Amino acid sequence: xxxxxxxxxxxxxxxxxxxxxxxxxxxxxxxxxxxxxxxxxxxxxxxxxxxxxxxxxxxxxxxxxxxxxxxxxxxxx
Numbered sequence: 001x002x003x004x005x006x007x008x009x010x011x012x013x014x015x016x017x018x019x020x021x022x023x024x025x026x027x028x029x030x031x032x033x034x035x036x037x038x039x040x041x042x043x044x045x046x047x048x049x050x051x052x053x054x055x056x057x058x059x060x061x062x063x064x065x066x067x068x069x070x071x072x073x074x075x076x077x
Contacts, residue, residue: 023052023059032065043068 026044030037040060043049050064 022062024062024065026058026060029060029065033069 024032026037026040029040029049033040040049041058044051044058044060049060049068051058051060053059
């Protein structure tokens, strides 16, 4: 079996191995960003924060949180 297919991140960077990705729960994202879980759900549903639905819950790639915060910081700076 060959290499797994590459996955393109929103930032345009290609991830060659999905094991490189770290996924966070909504509660972990909320704690990291110091906001409520509802705020994270709003960001996810609005499409402002990339996520993957697993069953009835969401998982957010760690790089997506950093990209969102970097973009929000640039706007307000």
